[in-house]
Every structure is written in structure tokens, then in C-alpha cells.
Amino acid sequence: MSDTHYDCLIIGAGPGGLTAGIYAARAGMKILLLERTSVGGQILVTDFIENYPGFPKGLSGWDLVEAMKSQAEHFGVTIENQEVISVDFTGPVKKVNLPDKTLTATSVIIASGASPRKLGVPGEQKFIGKGISTCATCDAPFYRGKVVAAVGGGDTAVQESLYLTKFADKVYLIHRRDQLRATKILQDRVFANDKIEILWDSVVTKVDGLFGLDKVFVENVKTGATRELAVEGCFMWVGILPNTDFLGDAVAVDEGGFIIADARMQTSVPGVFVAGDVRNTPLRQVATAVGDAAIAAVSAEHYVEQVKS
């Protein structure tokens, strides 16, 4: 086989991909980790991870990623900053197409993660980076002493809204239902925080501004009442979309576009495995991504052994 043939190609270098790399490298497989943007994935935007076991005082997403990356490099994992454009999984040799070359592999682990969903309202695209944000740890300091809006009701929305209150004077938390989905400990903190005002049963219909964003239009879905909030920032945490554009219809996905796998993390294609947020999974955490990835890497190892024998 050629130099560009690998036992296992791992697509994505977040916690899932890095863990898969550690397990696969330790198993002695010839592997390569491909990352489209920067190593770390969504966890980079997390200011503080309190529920990843082994770190009783918690740690930042960046610190956790750096530790995982250096552990992977310690075992000889190579990470290339390359975007996968498309794949061909129809034959026994899997093809992964990069902008300037094609790599082949006996097995593939897809750990490409997910991206924040957009609201899809007028003005949103125009004010990205000028008021619209999905990263409180990056951007909250720009709103010191200001008023901001936050959209969503899950763990991320609630946790990040709490972080925003360290800088902003007031946070409107806009949620489309009449109760939060976030875990109880986070809900308790939000209700106890007098800088956060929750707008229940409400959705954002439009954002606008002169130089940067300065207005958010909100509608109550039960009463139809509308309201214009004078805010300088609007943070959105309204769920995620799987990063699967490069896959086409190469593997089976659920109705939300997330990749379906069996208990061994194998997708609908033998030899193609999946781990982390891109998988159809009931929970998306660092702890679940690394668990998926350990299984996927061992399954890939068994698959490669079988093919070789």
C-alpha cells in the first residue's frame, strides 16, 4: 500500500477525535488525525468544565484540550490541519478527499462534531462578530457594563448566561418555552441571579442596528405581544447541527442528520465508525465523546485486524 494509505483516518480533533487518536496509536495502527479548523472543537468555547471526572476543581475547555492534545502527541499521533471535502466509502478501501489530494484508509472514524445552530432571523448574518455571538468566554468582556440578550433554555444557554453576568449589567434570557431544559443545579443558579431576566414563551424575530447590533425584536408565542429590547449583544445557544456536509449520503443518518451507529460505534458502512457530538446520541458531553471514541478506536482496530488476516 502507498504512503498515503492508513489503517485508520480520524476526521476531527475535538475530545472525541483526540481520544480515538490516543487509543488507535497505542494499538499500533498507522493513523492520521485531520482537523478542519483548530484542534479542540466546540469545547474550546467552554469557560469552565465542572463535570468531567478527575478534575475536582474544574478546568477550562482550552486546558482540557491542551492536555488531550499533548497526550495524543506523546503517543505519536500526527494532526494535520486539513479540511475533508468529500469521501467515498463504497469500496473496501475508504477514500477521503482533501483539497489537494486523496488519502485512503482501511477504516475511518468520523468525529467531526457539531456547530451551533443559527436562528435564521433577519439581521443575524450581518451582525456576526458585531453583536451576534455563540461564545461567551470569547466575547463577554466586550459587554462590560452593557445589556445583552441570550437565546435558549438548555444547559449551554443557562451556563453561558451566568458567565455573561460577570461582565454585563443585565442579561435577558429569551426562551421559547415556559420552563428551562437545563439541569437543576444550573436552573437554581439562574433563578438566584438578579442580573438575569427570563422572557418565557418568547422567540427572537429580528435583530437590527446602526453600526453594530443595538436592537433585538422579541415575540411572545402565546400572546403574540412584541417587544423591542435595547441590547448591544445577542448570544445564541439554540442547539447544534452535525458537521456532516463532506459526507454526502455516505453513511446513514437520523432525521436530524446525526450519524446512526451500533453499540460498537460502527455506522451503516463496515469499517466506518463514529464518535462524539456528530453521532445520534442522547447526551453530548466531553465524557460521552471520549467514551464513544474509545469504543470506536478499538472497533476500528478489530476491523483492521480482520481485513488484514
Add this chain to the structure above:
Amino acid sequence: MAEGILEVNDSSFDSDVIKSDKPVLVDFWAPWCGPCRAIAPIVEELAAQMGDKVTFAKCNVDDNPVTPSKYGIRAIPTLIVFKGGEVMEQITGNVPRTKIEEALKKAL
């Protein structure tokens, strides 16, 4: 400071960026921002590849509040490509390297 990357601040911005003969890519960042630290190696790689044609600079928004607010920056990482003092392209967030390369090629 990374090799090949010029540190710019509020007082040097005019001479180092606006009046530069070459196009300049400025990486607006802060130490508290994980994605900014994660994108830094990509900018350094590009600086090693294209440093002869483009000046690569970084501006710490924590220490230099004036310049980011002048360009309406309320999110980081933000990369701005300047040519002849004008903003050619403004890119926010963690983006693929190819997107930064395309922005730079347009400015050449």
C-alpha cells in the same frame, strides 16, 4: 511572541498596519479566549508560508481597546485583512485555513 508575527498596539496601529506598503493580516485576540489560542498556530503557519508578501500581526484586545472598537469588533477571534489602510475582509470565529488563504489571495 511567535516568530514572524508583529505585535501591534493602539499607538503603533497606524504606522504598522494602516500605512504599511504590504497587505496586513491582523489577528485580534485575547488570552482569555480559547478559540483565539487555538487559531494562533494556523496564523503562524500562514505567516511562515506567506510572510514575504503579507505582514502578519496580532493585536491583544485586552490591552488595546481603541482599535477593536474602531472596527466594530465585538467578537474574537477576528481576523482583518488590510490593504492600503482599507479593510479588505473581516473574518470572525474559528474558520478553516482555506478561508483565510482565500482572503489573503484577494488582497495580493
